[in-house]
Amino acid sequence: MRKNLGVQPALFPMPVVIVAAYGADGSICAMNAAWAQICGMDKIALFIDADHKTTKNIMETGAFTVNIADVPNMAPADFFGIATGNKMPDKFERSGCHAEKSAFVNAPVITEFPVAIECELAEEINTENMHAIVGRIINVSAEETVVGDKDKIVPEKVNALIFDQYRSGYYAVGEKVGQAWNAGAGLMKN
16 A cells, blocks of 8 residues: 655655866865756756855856765765855865866866766756756766776766665665666567
8 A cells, every 4th residue: 555645855866966166266166966867968957056156156157067976985975965165165175075177168077076077057947946057068077997898887886876865865876687778678569
């Protein structure tokens, strides 16, 4: 029997990503965001509030990176969600993380995280029901240790964090259990 639970953000899993941008003064601001989604072969949408320091920096500079958080860097990833750049100007320095400027966009790549999606601002969407930043993916960079055949990222090697909105927990991406566009192929015959 099913139980009605009311309104809650019950989507799982959610990727844990660290969005990073430069401020007008060249400082680095980064935030933890679980509400991110690919929205085209070359675009990513971030469902983040307009009042975040990182959002303001993205709007000023027109660029950002989306760094995939991993298990070994869970503490700084969580810190990026606890602290606010609006009240803590040295937030990035306190994290202990390091960054290098992307060769493709005017935004920092956080070197501790294994994968970075480097984006130019494509659009800001602000309606009664949502605020979103849409980025055009210009490049994806990854540590060689997480790249497999044909320059494809191997999810098991990334050891990516996923967010559990039910109980505010972090989980690691697990084993591969099937092949997309194949696991259900037998049902096409019915």
